[in-house]
Amino acid sequence: MSADAITYCLEQLSDYRQFERLCSALLASAGYSTIDPLGGTGDEGRDAIIRTDSAGRTICFAYTVRTDWRIKLRSDCKRVREVEHKPDVFVFACTEAIAARDKDAAVKMVKDDFGWRLDLFDLERLRVQLSGPQRHLLAQHPSIFVPPFFPQRGGESIADSHDTILIDHVTSDHAIAAWLSRRLSLSGFRTWCRGTAPLAGEDADETVRTLIAHRANRYLPILSSASLADPLFLERCAIATARNRDLVIPCKGIISEDWTLPSRLTKLVAADFSSSWREGLNAVLDALSSSGIRPSLAAERGAQIALRDFLPSQVTIAKPEPVFANVFAMTVPTSMLDIRVPYALTMAERYELSRKWAFYVANERTLIAFDLPPSGSCLGDVSGRYSEFSWRDAEHTHGHLTINVAKFLLRRSLDVACEAKGLVFCHDRKGYHFTRDGEQELAQAITHVDGQKTTVQLTGKRTKGYGERASEFRYQLGPRFRCDQDKQGQWTAVIRLYVRVTTLEGAMFEGKEINRRRKVVTKSWWNKQWLARLLGVVQGLETHPGKVTVGNGHRAVTMTTAPMRWECPVGLDVSALTDASEIGQEMALYRAHQDDGDDTGDAGMPTPTAILTTP
Structure with missing residues (x-):
């Protein structure tokens, strides 16, 4: 055994790939700062190259851990010449201790037979670099310089x-x-x-x-x-x-x-x-x-x-898998109605009208909508008091960006769908939510993405704390809508779930207590559970099988209730990912220590771009 630990580790080296990395790092600080490591197969006799250095030279590098370094040196030189790289300098590094006369012979052979200058790094020259100016490389290559020689x-x-x-x-x-x-x-x-x-x-x-x-x-x-x-x-x-x-x-x-x-x-x-x-x-x-x-x-x-x-080293399997997003396709009317009202509506009139009809207030005497107002509304008969225009061809209407008006009308149309299905508007949280059916919690029947029929709870009861500190409360789920148009012109609705929490009597919690209660409800919900509840909320708004329609005929706004789906060419290995949920639980616990923050709106549901895998 060598007395020097660096020498011993280099002599015992068998991992050629690690030796390549060590040599490239060492040579980069030994006069070859622009070295470009190659390595792998098909390197044409080169482990690295400098195509043109500051002196205009082309330099090739080759490394070896073989004991027959002479044979390897000649073989690499022949290979480089065969592919016509024509280097000015050939740098060769090996883990053998080479005597002075053998170095001279190698330099002469490369010069005479190939016409290149040889720069040879043998075991001792590598050791000098690693024990002196480049000692930091010992720590960066622990698979070579191993314990007990380097603790x-x-x-x-x-x-x-x-x-x-x-x-x-x-x-x-x-x-x-x-x-x-x-x-x-x-x-x-x-x-x-x-x-x-x-x-x-x-x-x-x-x-x-x-x-x-x-x-x-x-x-x-x-x-x-x-x-x-x-x-x-x-x-x-x-x-x-x-x-x-x-x-x-x-x-x-x-x-x-x-x-x-x-x-x-x-x-x-x-x-x-x-x-x-x-x-x-x-x-x-x-x-x-x-x-x-x-x-x-x-x-x-x-x-x-x-x-x-x-994650584990291999978490995918060669099996296609469908993935779903909380995004739903929409069909949008091609025209808007510019409706003139006989008098300025009061706030109370606007509110009552908005529960049954989606409209945009352009000014006090003008409303914009996709469809005519329902009969019996405070507007009366609007015949002769409206005009129809192609909104996609009009950038502005009454000083408002038409695209923004369209987004507003689409979202409000979905709010009207919520009203029609009996969802309750929470003025405190400015959103709709499902409510219990009498004394029973609401269980919504759904058709899952795989066609299976099942039910999912949209309201429920939970307990926070234990023993004497136990406190029961209720939760209700509701949708939050955002409507937008993609680059291809397709309109979609992004739906996020809102978790509303109240006392058993229906009183709202305030401040940080809101998120504390939400976490009790959702701590065991992962993609599988969120997807089922998302389907429950969306299908709970259906007006016809597979779709939600607001309006009449060609003026109707329609949203499909099937989430957008893609086919991924590879699947996830569920068994390999079993332990991956631990990091999520750790982060959830950590965030629980953040004292939960005040209410910020949406809770728990993955972001609109999140992909939900099938259960």
């Missing part, structure tokens, strides 16, 4: 290489820390996160301190009420700030008002994750950029690392 902590080599963003946190902040680590990995940064690192058998506190000293180029502590109560966490923050204040980028989570930050941290501006994780991430990325820290991993490599941490 590791938390899965990372502790050879000096300040190239890693260190994310430190306590157990209750695992969700945000893991999310931040994966997002930074996706951006190409090399990260280490305490919550996802292999720490079995190690002192976690000592591991983090060691990595701060040897690997961290930035230290990101997640600050929360829980972490600020942990004395070991605060000691690690103090160690990092004492080493170099620029090393620390505090990440502020949820902190109670009665907590104060340590004096060293109060002087640093924190990336604020308390209201938005995305805003916090952007603040961290800006801080890294302003400090001159650039991604060290290729985008594809960073994505592979992030996905490997997040």
Whole structure:
């Protein structure tokens, strides 16, 4: 065994792909900064190339871990000549110790037989680079420089290489820390996160301190009420700030008002994750950029690392699978009606009229609609008081953008459909919701996407808390509509579900208590459950099988009740994804600690672009 650990690891190397990466990284800092790694099959005798350097030279690179390095050198040179690359310099790296006379012979052979200059990196020359100016590469290639020769902590080599963003946190902040680590990995940064690192058998506190000293180029502590109560966490923050204040980028989570930050941290501006994780991430990325820290991993490599941490290695199967979205096709009339009213309607008259008819108030004496008002309305007989026009050919009408008027009328048409089906309008939340049928909860019969007949509850009762703190309440589901036109001219309705929560007597909850109750209702709902309830809400509005129609004849607005569907050429392996829901549950628990925020409108339903897979 070699006395030198670097030499021993290089001598025992058998992973050629890892050796390629090591050599390319080493040579990039050894005079070949514009090296372009090739590797893989079909490389025509080259593992890397510089097509034209600053001196106008073409340079080819070849690496080997074979003991018969002479044969490999000649073979690679012949291959390069056969394909007519014509390099000026041929760089050859190997893991063999080569005597001086053999080096001279190799240089002479390449010059005489091929006409190129040979730059030879043998075992000893590689060792000199790795023990000196490029020692940081030892930590970046742990599959070559392995324990026990190069000890590791938390899965990372502790050879000096300040190239890693260190994310430190306590157990209750695992969700945000893991999310931040994966997002930074996706951006190409090399990260280490305490919550996802292999720490079995190690002192976690000592591991983090060691990595701060040897690997961290930035230290990101997640600050929360829980972490600020942990004395070991605060000691690690103090160690990092004492080493170099620029090393620390505090990440502020949820902190109670009665907590104060340590004096060293109060002087640093924190990336604020308390209201938005995305805003916090952007603040961290800006801080890294302003400090001159650039991604060290290729985008594809960073994505592979992030996905490997997040999901099993193989989650797809070669089987087509249908996918559905909460988007529904609409048919829109080609014309609008410009209706003149005999007098300015009062607010009460407008409200009563809007419950049965969709219209847009262009001005006090003009209403715009797709269809005529219902008979018996306060407008009376409008014959002779309206004109019809092709709204798609008119950019403006009465000073209003016609496209915006159309969107408003479509959404209001769906509101009229809700009124016709007996949904109740909640003036407090400005939206419609289903209600119980007498004393019974509302169970809506549906036809699922696979044609199966079943039922789904649109109202119900839940209990928040346990024992003496148990509190019963009710929930009701309702639709929220947004109508729009895609690039192909197709009109669609995006429907999101609203979860309305009340006391058993029907009184509304206020403030943060709203979201607390909603989470009790929806915590066990995933795509399968949301899809069924979405179908229940939409089919509960049907006027005819498979569609909702508002209006008459060619002036009617129609929405299909079958969600838009696509056929994906590959499917998801459900068994492989079984554990993936854990991260979702962690994030849900973390958000529960955010004290839930005030009511913000839609609750729980995936965004309009979210794809819902079949159950």
